[in-house]
Amino acid sequence: MNVFPPGFLWGAATAAHQVEGDNLNSDLWVLEHVQPTLFAEPSLGACDHYHRYAEDIRLLARLGLNSYRFSIEWARIEPERNYFSLPALEHYRRMLAACRENGVTPMVTFHHFSSPRWFAALGGWERATAADFFVRYCERCAKHLGDLIDFAITFNEPNLPMLLRWLKYIDIPYTTVRQMTKQAARAAGSDRFGCFFLGDARKLEDIMIPTHRRARAVLKSGPGDYPVGVSVALQDEQAVGPRSQRDRKCTEVYEPWLAAAAESDFLGVQSYTRCRVGKNGDLGPEPGVERTQMGYEFWPEALEACVRYASSKAAVPIYITENGVSSADDSRRIEYIRRALTGVLGCLAEEIDVRGYIHWSLLDNFEWVMGYRPQFGLVAVDRESQQRSVKPSAHYLGEIARRNRIPDFLPAR
Ligand code: BGC
Numbered sequence: 001m002n003v004f005p006p007g008f009l010w011g012a013a014t015a016a017h018q019v020e021g022d023n024l025n026s027d028l029w030v031l032e033h034v035q036p037t038l039f040a041e042p043s044l045g046a047c048d049h050y051h052r053y054a055e056d057i058r059l060l061a062r063l064g065l066n067s068y069r070f071s072i073e074w075a076r077i078e079p080e081r082n083y084f085s086l087p088a089l090e091h092y093r094r095m096l097a098a099c100r101e102n103g104v105t106p107m108v109t110f111h112h113f114s115s116p117r118w119f120a121a122l123g124g125w126e127r128a129t130a131a132d133f134f135v136r137y138c139e140r141c142a143k144h145l146g147d148l149i150d151f152a153i154t155f156n157e158p159n160l161p162m163l164l165r166w167l168k169y170i171d172i173p174y175t176t177v178r179q180m181t182k183q184a185a186r187a188a189g190s191d192r193f194g195c196f197f198l199g200d201a202r203k204l205e206d207i208m209i210p211t212h213r214r215a216r217a218v219l220k221s222g223p224g225d226y227p228v229g230v231s232v233a234l235q236d237e238q239a240v241g242p243r244s245q246r247d248r249k250c251t252e253v254y255e256p257w258l259a260a261a262a263e264s265d266f267l268g269v270q271s272y273t274r275c276r277v278g279k280n281g282d283l284g285p286e287p288g289v290e291r292t293q294m295g296y297e298f299w300p301e302a303l304e305a306c307v308r309y310a311s312s313k314a315a316v317p318i319y320i321t322e323n324g325v326s327s328a329d330d331s332r333r334i335e336y337i338r339r340a341l342t343g344v345l346g347c348l349a350e351e352i353d354v355r356g357y358i359h360w361s362l363l364d365n366f367e368w369v370m371g372y373r374p375q376f377g378l379v380a381v382d383r384e385s386q387q388r389s390v391k392p393s394a395h396y397l398g399e400i401a402r403r404n405r406i407p408d409f410l411p412a413r
Contacts, residue, residue, distance in 0.1 A: 002405050002406060003404060003405045004345070004404045005348065005355075007355075008355065008356055008404060009066060009067045009105060009107075009355060009356025009357070009358065010067060010356070010401030011060075011065050011066065011067030011069055011105070011107070011357070012065055012068065012069070012358060012361065012378055012397075013068075013069035013321065013322055013358050013359065013360050014069070014070050014071075014361055014362050014365065015070070015112035015113065015156065016073035016076075017043060017046075017071075017114040018043070018365040018366040018368075019046050019047040019049035019362075019363055020046055020048075020049050020050040020073065021044065021045035021048045021049065022044070022045060022050070023073060023075060023076070023114065025076065025080075026114040026115065027075070027114060027116065027117050027120035027124070027184075027193070027195050027196075028043070028114045029043070029075075029117070030117050030120070030184045030187055030188060031180055031181075031193075031195060034183035034187055035183065036176050036179050037176075037180050038176055038180055038369045039368075040371035040373065041371035041372065043366040045383070046365065047363050047364075047381045047386065050091070053094075054098050055388070056362065056363070056379075056388070057095070057098045057099055057104060059379065059388060060104060061102035063378075063394050063397070064397075064398030064401040064402040065104070065401050066103065066104060066401065067105040067106070067107060067358060068105075068107070068362070069106075069107040069109065069153075069358045070106070070108065071109035071156065072092050072108060072109070072145075073088075073114065074110070074111065074114070074115055074116055074119075074137050075114060075115065075116040076088040077089060077092075077140065077141060078140075081116075081119075081133075084140050089140070089141065092145055093144065093148065096108075096145060096148035100148065105150045105151070107150065107153065108153070109153040109155075109156050109231070110134075110137075110141065110153065110219075111154065111155045111156060113160075113197065113368070114196075117188055119194075120184070120194050120195055121192070121193060122194070123192050123194045124192075124194020124195055124199060125196055125199050125207055126199050126200055126203045127207075128207060130207055130211065131210065134211055138154070138215045138218050138219055142219045142224075146219070146224035146226075147224045148224070149226050151226055151228075151266075152219050152228045153228075154211075154216060154219070154228065154229075154230050155208060155212055155230050155231070156231050157232065157270060158205075158208045158209075158212070158232075159232055159253055159257045160197070160233050161199055161201035161204050162202075162205065162252060163233055163235070163253050164201070165201055166253065166275075166277075167275075167282060168281065168283070168284045177198055197369075205256055205257075209257070209260050212230055212260055212264075216228045227265030227317075229261060229264045229266035229267055229268055229316070229319070230261050230267070231267075231268025231269070231270050231321045231322065232254065232257045232258060232267065232269065232270065232310065234254060234269055234271045234310060235271065235275040235302065236271070236273070236274035236275065236301065236305035236309075237249060237250055237275050237277055238274055238275065239277055240277060240283060241278050241279055242279075244277050244279060245277055245279060245281055249277055249282075254309075254310075254313070255313060258313040258314045259314070261310075261314045261316060262313065262314040262316055264316060266319055267317070267318050268318075268319055268322075269307055269318055269319070269323075270321055271307075271320070271323055272292075272294075272325070274297060274301070275296075285297040292327055292374075293326040293328065293373065293374045293375065294370070294374055298325065298327075298336070300325070300338075300340040301340075301343055303320065303323050303340040303343050303344060304340075304342075304344065304346050304347055307344065307347045307352060308347060311352045311353070317353045317354075318352065318353060318354045318355065319354075319357075319358065320344065320356065320357045320358060322359075323357065323358075323359060323360060324336070324359050324376050326367070326375055326376045330393050331392070334393045334410060337359070337393060338396075341400065341406055342406065344357060359378060359397055361377050361378070362377065362378055363379050363380075363381050363388070364376065364377035364379070364381050365377065377391070378391055379394055
């Protein structure tokens with residue numbers, strides 16, 4: 001079978017902090033600007049998507065995609081504690097309206113790693129009061145925007161801090177982290193600075209899972225009537241050797257959030273690579289294998305394995321809410337997409353309920369601590385002129401979306 005089901009969602013994704021630019025009131029802006037910092041460079045004006053969203057959404061639609069996943073930036077909606085910005089809410093209303101005008105289904109993420117700086121200065125996600133703040137922000141957004149929302153995701157990859165505890169190919173410089181956090185706290189006039197990436201994974205999980213439930217209830221209370229889910233960071237975890245810790249890793253990193261997704265309306269699967277796990281944990285890529293700009297292995301088959309695993313734990317509809325590859329060679333992206341989607345067809349053939357594929361990312365953008373070097377975009381961005389250049393992979397994915405099948409040919413380069 002080479003055909004995707006009718007009504008399949010085909011899209012591309014972004015996250016506010018990575019593309020909007022000048023996210024001045026966010027916790028990450030502070031961390032990017034203190035010394036020392038973990039960030040290779042600051043986000044600054046990013047892709048100026050805050051002002052260019054209409055052009056970008058039009059471009060996405062013209063490519064043939066029918067859905068756009070983007071995030072609402074809490075630091076813009078509530079730049080100071082208890083002050084909710086009507087102009088910012090109106091901005092996201094215009095974005096949602098632009099999606100509709102272009103026949104694009106919007107999928108909205110309420111938290112994609114960044115938070116307001118005041119929230120970090122109070123301790124961030126490690127404090128029990130975090131839930132009340134986040135739920136109140138969701139409530140404001142839902143009241144103002146709900147009638148235009150088609151899908152909502154509470155948290156993007158809330159299990160990432162737990163996953164980071166296992167990853168071997170990232171060597172986290174803890175001294176810099178401590179100094180950076182201390183400087184950020186000082187800059188924010190506090191004795192603490194709780195950023196999502198760097199929080200205590202166990203505490204975060206204890207607070208964020210119940211917060212997801214509460215936020216979902218608020219989002220579902222109207223206006224509008226849309227499915228609410230959570231997106232989970234997944235890797236194709238492969239056991240190596242007889243005493244592999246693979247199963248322990250899966251239980252720790254994935255199961256709590258897959259259980260939370262199982263009580264929700266859908267699960268967002270986000271997958272990029274595989275990971276070999278031995279008796280002492282992650283082994284890292286084998287020598288000589290192809291690696292992406294992120295350092296991990298080029299492994300598009302991960303998507304099929306992740307969808308299969310996730311569907312065995314959460315019997316809810318699945319949307320692939322992120323999948324992609326960072327490469328300067330766009331032909332590798334085409335290959336990645338083709339092989340990843342072939343895997344999705346394999347899942348569909350076994351009646352796994354996959355309903356959409358949203359590629360990461362629409363634009364080359366700010367890849368968090370790695371800055372602008374990794375290129376995940378279907379569309380390149382010249383950060384001086386802000387000019388967009390569509391890559392062949394964008395036409396390839398657009399062609400797949402229009403036909404609802406993987407064509408036999410590759411796009412002309
Ligand atoms: C995140 C994105 C990120 C992407 C590529 C995911 O973990 O949700 O924000 O850019 O992976 O690294």
